[in-house]
Every structure is written in structure tokens, then in C-alpha cells.
Amino acid sequence: MNPEKRSTLYTVSSNTKCTEINFCEIRNELESLNYDRSSIFKAILILEELVTNILKYSKTPDDINLAVTYSEKQIKVNISDSGKRFNPLEAKKPELNKTIQTIHPGGLGINIVRNLVDSIDYYRVGGDNILTLAIQVKKPSTIKNHNKNIAENQIRIKRNSIPPLAFKTNIHQAVQI
Numbered sequence: 216m217n218p219e220k221r222s223t224l225y226t227v228s229s230n231t232k233c234t235e236i237n238f239c240e241i242r243n244e245l246e247s248l249n250y251d252r253s254s255i256f257k258a259i260l261i262l263e264e265l266v267t268n269i270l271k272y273s274k275t276p277d278d279i280n281l282a283v284t285y286s287e288k289q290i291k292v293n294i295s296d297s298g299k300r301f302n303p304l305e306a307k308k309p310e311l312n313k314t315i316q317t318i319h320p321g322g323l324g325i326n327i328v329r330n331l332v333d334s335i336d337y338y339r340v341g342g343d344n345i346l347t348l349a350i351q352v353k354k355p356s357t358i359k360n361h362n363k364n365i366a367e368n369q370i371r372i373k374r375n376s377i378p379p380l381a382f383k384t385n386i387h388q389a390v391q392i
Contacts, residue, residue, distance in 0.1 A: 225281040229296075233267045241283060248285055254352040257331045258283075258290050264324040265294055265303075265346065273298025273344070289333070294346045301344060302337045303328065 223244060227236070238259050245255045262281070269279050275298030284291040303325045328348075329335065335348040 220284055220286045222282055222284040225283065227266055227270070227279040227281065229270070229275045229278055231270060233270050236263065236266060236270075238262055244283075245285075245290070250285075250290070251353040254290065254350060257350055258292070261328050261331055261348065261350070262292065264328050268324060269294070269296050269298060269344075273301060288351060290350045290352055292346075292348050292350075295343050297342050298344060300339055302339070303346065304335065304337050 223241075225241065241262065242255060242259055245258060250258075266279060266281070269275060273296055275296040277297045279294065279296045282293040284293075306325045308326055331350070332348045333351045335346070338345045338347075
């Protein structure tokens, strides 16, 4: 990996169903860059939460754009959509001390995101919501064994023989119970 920066752009169609989201491509890229597992987990969890919320609540007629920038010290994400205005920094924090019967639903995911990121900024430019966040990462190991790691991952994928989307779906079913 270039120690400076490297960016990748992703697009999620606005008519995608939340159950169809699959972040395997981003996860694979993070793994190929040898980021620590904790940073990979945080990045994917944050992306899943934010993109799911945009699809569910923003009523965006256009695609959701993700720009992920990888550097040696951080993963930076820019998410933009043209849906209704929503600033997650102004979202009311959930009342975690209440019982399940009395708690007002919603807000837990945004609260998790705010606690996992190292910085987060929101802008409304024209008709677009733009969210910029950064996750500090442990220094990735040198990428001299990059091709070896890719080969090992391909062998592991062949051994598991479970399609990534099916595996992801099974995880969501287990969480929903």
C-alpha cells in the first residue's frame, strides 16, 4: 500500500433493499491492506449502519455514494446522499437506562457509530447530505506479502464454499432472534 493515500469509490443504488447490502468488496480490500481486525470490524459495522439508515429513512431518489480513503493511520469515509436532511450529530442520544418496555425505539445505531469513530462531520451542501468520518487504525504491516495473502484468502474461500451473501444473511438472521 502506498503509505500516502488510496481511495476507492462505491455506489449503492437507492432502490437496494437493506437485506441485499453486501460489503464483502470493502472488507476484502481492507483485509488485503493488512489492517488489524478491530479496525476492519469497526469500518464495516459503521458503513452497514449508515447505509442501512439512509436506505430506510432518507427517501433518496438517487444513489448513495461512498468514498473510502485508506492510509497508514486511518480509514476515512465520505458518504453522500440526496435524501431528506439528517444530521447524525444532532440526533438525540438514546436513553439507555430505561427498560425495554419504556424506551423509545431508534437511535442506537447512530449512537454506536458516534462512539466508534474518531471524528465525524456533517454538511448539507445543496440538496445533499455529506457525512465524513475517520477511524484511526493500527499501523498495517508492510505489504511485501500482499500476493501471498491474496492467495491464502482465495484458498480459504474455496474451503468454506459458503457464498458471502448467504453467510452474511445467516449472520443477520441470528442477530434478529
